[in-house]
Amino acid sequence: xxxxxxxxxxxxxxxxxxxxxxxxxxxxxxxxxxxxxxxxxxxxxxxxxxxxxxxxxxxxxxxxxxxxxxxxxxxxxxxxxxxxxxxxxxxxxxxxxxxxxxxxxxxxxxxxxxxxxxxxxxxxxxxxxxxxxxxxxxxxxxxxxxxxxxxxxxxxxxxxxxxxxxxxxxxxxxxxxxxxxxxxxxxxxxxxxxxxxxxxxxxxxxxxxxxxxxxxxxxxxxxxxxxxxxxxxxxxxxxxxxxxxxxxxxxxxxxxxxxxxxxxxxxxxxxxxxxxxxxxxxxxxxxxxxxxxxxxxxxxxxxxxxxxxxxxxxxxxxxxxxxxxxxxxxxxxxxxxxxxxxxxxx
Numbered sequence: 205x206x207x208x209x210x211x212x213x214x215x216x217x218x219x220x221x222x223x224x225x226x227x228x229x230x231x232x233x234x235x236x237x238x239x240x241x242x243x244x245x246x247x248x249x250x251x252x253x254x255x256x257x258x259x260x261x262x263x264x265x266x267x268x269x270x271x272x273x274x275x276x277x278x279x280x281x282x283x284x285x286x287x288x289x290x291x292x293x294x295x296x297x298x299x300x301x302x303x304x305x306x307x308x309x310x311x312x313x314x315x316x317x318x319x320x321x322x323x324x325x326x327x328x329x330x331x332x333x334x335x336x337x338x339x340x341x342x343x344x345x346x347x348x349x350x351x352x353x354x355x356x357x358x359x360x361x362x363x364x365x366x367x368x369x370x371x372x373x374x375x376x377x378x379x380x381x382x383x384x385x386x387x388x389x390x391x392x393x394x395x396x397x398x399x400x401x402x403x404x405x406x407x408x409x410x411x412x413x414x415x416x417x418x419x420x421x422x423x424x425x426x427x428x429x430x431x432x433x434x435x436x437x438x439x440x441x442x443x444x445x446x447x448x449x450x451x452x453x454x455x456x457x458x459x460x461x462x463x464x465x466x467x468x469x470x471x472x473x474x475x476x477x478x479x480x481x482x483x484x485x486x487x488x489x490x491x492x493x494x495x496x497x498x499x500x501x502x503x504x505x506x507x508x509x510x511x512x513x514x515x516x517x518x519x520x521x522x523x524x525x526x527x528x529x530x531x532x533x534x535x536x537x538x539x540x541x542x543x544x545x546x547x548x549x550x
Contacts (some may be wrong), residue, residue: 212463213539213548218535219433219474222482223511224504228268230276237280238264238287249329261522263290269512270397273505274404281341282400289393290522296393308372311365315358341400349403352410363391370449384454392431394509398423403507407498416493419502422484424526426506429477430513432470440524440540464528481510 228234238261246255267283274282313327317335325471327335338357342350366387370379378384389395402409413420435442435450443453456466485503488494517523519530539546 206454211539212497213540214347214436214439214467214536214540215464216436216467216536217471217537218533219471220429220478220511220514221534222478223504223507223514225269225511225515226272226508227512228272228274228276228279230279231265231268234268234279234283235262235264238283241284242287245333248333255528258291260526261290261520263287263522265519266290266512266516269508270509271332271401271404271505272508272512273501275406278344278404281344282404285334285337285341285400287396288330288337292330292334307368308365311361313360317505318354318358318361336346345403346408349399353396353399353403356390356399360393360396363387363389367391367449377396378449378454378457381451381454384449385451388431388435388451389427392427392434394404394407394427394430394434395423397430398426398506398509401509402502405498405501405505407502407505409502412496414467416496418488418491418493419499422481422503422506423487425477425481425484426510429474429481429510431479432474433513434517436467436470440538440545441522444540444542454469 212259242255242259246258250258263286264283266286267279271279271282310328310331314331314335316322317331318338325332338354340351345353349494370377371383379387408418413423432451435452439450439452442450452463452466452470456463488499488503493499514534518534518536519528521528523545524538528545531547537548539548
């Protein structure tokens, strides 16, 4: 057990204040569209009390916070698949050396259903329903949007499998940070969330990203920032509660850092990425690329993803426990316990 996190106090200076934030004006409609669907399909594989606790965590807020200008019906479809990914992540994070082989087999069969169009028969109910939800979502996309989103989703699954292999080796067999970060880039699932933002905004960016390196650079910087920030917010949940891995923990264990210095290093990375993001954005807006259709709306969508992720991570009862109340600030001092995050004054 990663009990070295028990009782650790985390100092988190403010990150991300420069990014504009707003929540979706139809946040309640999005939540209702997700929660009613969850109740209709979730009873097949999870008992009602567990389902109620999961729904109370309001995972649809992730979509409302990160896609505030997207079409509400498309937000509901996106938020449904996000709910299932959060639920699958719960299962994934509980993988141990005894269960990893089965999980890896599930991932392989799920990827086959995702890529060859099969109905997912033979998969556990949770994964079969994920296939169905993904089909509902991608059937409403243009072919280019579908190819981009599915390709990114598939890469997430490939790297979930790699993380499961590491967990199966036991708690003392951590990868190096250099090995872990390229896997985390895809396993964090942020690249395909950008594809879903494009879908929600009605954008088709694949060809522009291929032709304009500055756009691809901005996308990559966005993925890194959201992924590494989330690894701070989710540290208690992923490592102490679920006994998994994330980049902060690999940094601390692999380089003999204490947790405080590992978080400080992560914060420095995030600040550098933030400066890089704005510099790249400004270079785009000062170039002819800014005049291309949809570019400025896309950049705005990335900014909302960055700012929404920060608020989600700070406020999520998923990460901090059922009684967590966020004070609205992006700086914090947290005491991590197995049961909950405790806000520490000062």
